[in-house]
Amino acid sequence: xxxxxxxxxxxxxxxxxxxxxxxxxxxxxxxxxxxxxxxxxxxxxxxxxxxxxxxxxxxxxxxxxxxxxxxxxxxxxxxxxxxxxxxxxxxxxxxxxxxxxxxxxxxxxxxxxx
Ligand code: 5GP
Ligand code: ZN
Numbered sequence: 001x002x003x004x005x006x007x008x009x010x011x012x013x014x015x016x017x018x019x020x021x022x023x024x025x026x027x028x029x030x031x032x033x034x035x036x037x038x039x040x041x042x043x044x045x046x047x048x049x050x051x052x053x054x055x056x057x058x059x060x061x062x063x064x065x066x067x068x069x070x071x072x073x074x075x076x077x078x079x080x081x082x083x084x085x086x087x088x089x090x091x092x093x094x095x096x097x098x099x100x101x102x103x104x105x106x107x108x109x110x111x112x113x114x
Contacts, residue, residue: 002046006098010044020067024060027071027103036106037075037082041068047099049088068103077105085113 020027082105087094
Protein backbone atom coordinates (compact mmCIF):
# COMPACT_ATOMS: atom_id res chain seq x y z
CA UNK A 1 0.00 0.00 0.00
CA UNK A 2 1.19 3.50 -0.81
CA UNK A 3 2.16 5.28 2.41
CA UNK A 4 2.12 8.77 0.92
CA UNK A 5 -0.79 10.73 2.40
CA UNK A 6 -1.43 12.84 -0.69
CA UNK A 7 -1.22 9.82 -3.03
CA UNK A 8 -3.86 8.25 -0.81
CA UNK A 9 -6.05 11.38 -0.99
CA UNK A 10 -5.63 11.41 -4.79
CA UNK A 11 -6.70 7.74 -4.87
CA UNK A 12 -9.68 8.60 -2.61
CA UNK A 13 -8.40 6.17 0.03
CA UNK A 14 -8.24 9.01 2.57
CA UNK A 15 -11.21 11.37 2.71
CA UNK A 16 -10.75 15.02 1.82
CA UNK A 17 -12.94 17.96 0.85
CA UNK A 18 -12.16 17.74 -2.86
CA UNK A 19 -13.04 20.87 -4.84
CA UNK A 20 -11.46 19.93 -8.18
CA UNK A 21 -10.34 16.77 -9.94
CA UNK A 22 -9.03 16.05 -13.42
CA UNK A 23 -6.99 13.20 -14.90
CA UNK A 24 -3.79 14.80 -13.62
CA UNK A 25 -4.49 16.98 -10.58
CA UNK A 26 -6.65 17.17 -7.46
CA UNK A 27 -7.61 20.20 -5.38
CA UNK A 28 -8.86 19.82 -1.82
CA UNK A 29 -9.26 22.04 1.24
CA UNK A 30 -6.40 22.10 3.74
CA UNK A 31 -7.33 20.39 7.01
CA UNK A 32 -5.74 23.27 8.96
CA UNK A 33 -6.62 26.37 6.94
CA UNK A 34 -4.39 29.42 7.28
CA UNK A 35 -6.74 31.75 5.39
CA UNK A 36 -10.47 31.84 4.54
CA UNK A 37 -9.58 30.03 1.31
CA UNK A 38 -6.83 27.45 1.68
CA UNK A 39 -6.85 24.82 -1.03
CA UNK A 40 -4.08 22.35 -1.78
CA UNK A 41 -3.41 21.55 -5.43
CA UNK A 42 -1.52 18.33 -6.07
CA UNK A 43 -0.36 16.31 -9.02
CA UNK A 44 -1.84 12.82 -9.09
CA UNK A 45 1.60 11.57 -10.00
CA UNK A 46 3.85 11.29 -6.96
CA UNK A 47 6.61 13.92 -7.12
CA UNK A 48 8.35 14.64 -3.81
CA UNK A 49 8.71 18.41 -4.17
CA UNK A 50 9.39 21.23 -6.63
CA UNK A 51 13.04 20.23 -6.64
CA UNK A 52 12.05 17.00 -8.41
CA UNK A 53 10.00 18.55 -11.22
CA UNK A 54 11.19 17.59 -14.69
CA UNK A 55 10.22 18.74 -18.16
CA UNK A 56 7.59 16.00 -18.55
CA UNK A 57 5.52 17.65 -15.84
CA UNK A 58 5.33 20.98 -17.68
CA UNK A 59 1.87 20.46 -19.16
CA UNK A 60 0.41 19.24 -15.86
CA UNK A 61 1.84 22.23 -14.00
CA UNK A 62 0.37 24.54 -16.62
CA UNK A 63 -3.00 22.95 -15.93
CA UNK A 64 -2.42 23.29 -12.19
CA UNK A 65 -1.75 27.04 -12.48
CA UNK A 66 -4.82 27.57 -14.68
CA UNK A 67 -6.88 25.61 -12.14
CA UNK A 68 -5.58 27.81 -9.32
CA UNK A 69 -6.77 30.90 -11.22
CA UNK A 70 -10.13 29.25 -11.92
CA UNK A 71 -10.61 28.25 -8.27
CA UNK A 72 -9.62 31.74 -7.10
CA UNK A 73 -12.43 33.16 -9.22
CA UNK A 74 -14.86 30.49 -7.99
CA UNK A 75 -13.92 31.23 -4.36
CA UNK A 76 -14.47 34.96 -4.87
CA UNK A 77 -10.89 35.87 -3.95
CA UNK A 78 -9.64 36.91 -7.36
CA UNK A 79 -10.30 40.61 -6.95
CA UNK A 80 -8.63 40.83 -3.55
CA UNK A 81 -5.75 38.66 -4.69
CA UNK A 82 -4.28 35.35 -3.72
CA UNK A 83 -1.06 33.51 -3.11
CA UNK A 84 0.14 30.23 -4.65
CA UNK A 85 3.05 28.76 -2.76
CA UNK A 86 4.97 25.51 -2.52
CA UNK A 87 7.35 24.64 0.29
CA UNK A 88 10.55 22.68 -0.35
CA UNK A 89 12.54 21.11 2.46
CA UNK A 90 12.84 21.77 6.18
CA UNK A 91 13.67 25.49 6.16
CA UNK A 92 10.49 26.16 4.16
CA UNK A 93 8.49 23.91 6.49
CA UNK A 94 7.53 21.21 3.99
CA UNK A 95 5.69 18.55 6.02
CA UNK A 96 4.15 16.38 3.27
CA UNK A 97 6.62 15.07 0.73
CA UNK A 98 4.31 15.06 -2.27
CA UNK A 99 4.37 18.15 -4.51
CA UNK A 100 1.57 20.53 -3.56
CA UNK A 101 0.72 24.18 -3.99
CA UNK A 102 -1.15 26.14 -1.33
CA UNK A 103 -3.80 28.44 -2.80
CA UNK A 104 -4.41 31.06 -0.12
CA UNK A 105 -6.71 34.05 -0.12
CA UNK A 106 -9.55 35.91 1.52
CA UNK A 107 -7.43 38.01 3.87
CA UNK A 108 -4.53 40.46 3.69
CA UNK A 109 -1.27 38.52 3.70
CA UNK A 110 2.14 39.62 4.92
CA UNK A 111 5.35 39.80 2.95
CA UNK A 112 7.90 38.49 3.60
CA UNK A 113 6.23 35.33 4.94
CA UNK A 114 7.25 34.18 8.40
P1 5GP B 1 3.42 21.71 3.79
O1 5GP B 1 3.67 22.00 5.25
O2 5GP B 1 4.07 20.41 3.38
O3 5GP B 1 3.76 22.83 2.86
O4 5GP B 1 1.85 21.55 3.64
C1 5GP B 1 1.16 20.41 4.01
C2 5GP B 1 -0.26 20.82 4.27
O5 5GP B 1 -1.06 19.66 4.31
C3 5GP B 1 -0.47 21.54 5.61
O6 5GP B 1 -1.01 22.83 5.37
C4 5GP B 1 -1.44 20.63 6.35
O7 5GP B 1 -2.40 21.34 7.12
C5 5GP B 1 -2.08 19.83 5.23
N1 5GP B 1 -2.52 18.51 5.62
C6 5GP B 1 -1.81 17.59 6.35
N2 5GP B 1 -2.51 16.45 6.48
C7 5GP B 1 -3.70 16.66 5.83
C8 5GP B 1 -4.84 15.83 5.62
O8 5GP B 1 -4.92 14.68 6.03
N3 5GP B 1 -5.87 16.37 4.90
C9 5GP B 1 -5.81 17.65 4.39
N4 5GP B 1 -6.88 18.08 3.71
N5 5GP B 1 -4.74 18.44 4.58
C10 5GP B 1 -3.70 17.96 5.28
ZN1 ZN C 1 2.53 10.87 -3.07
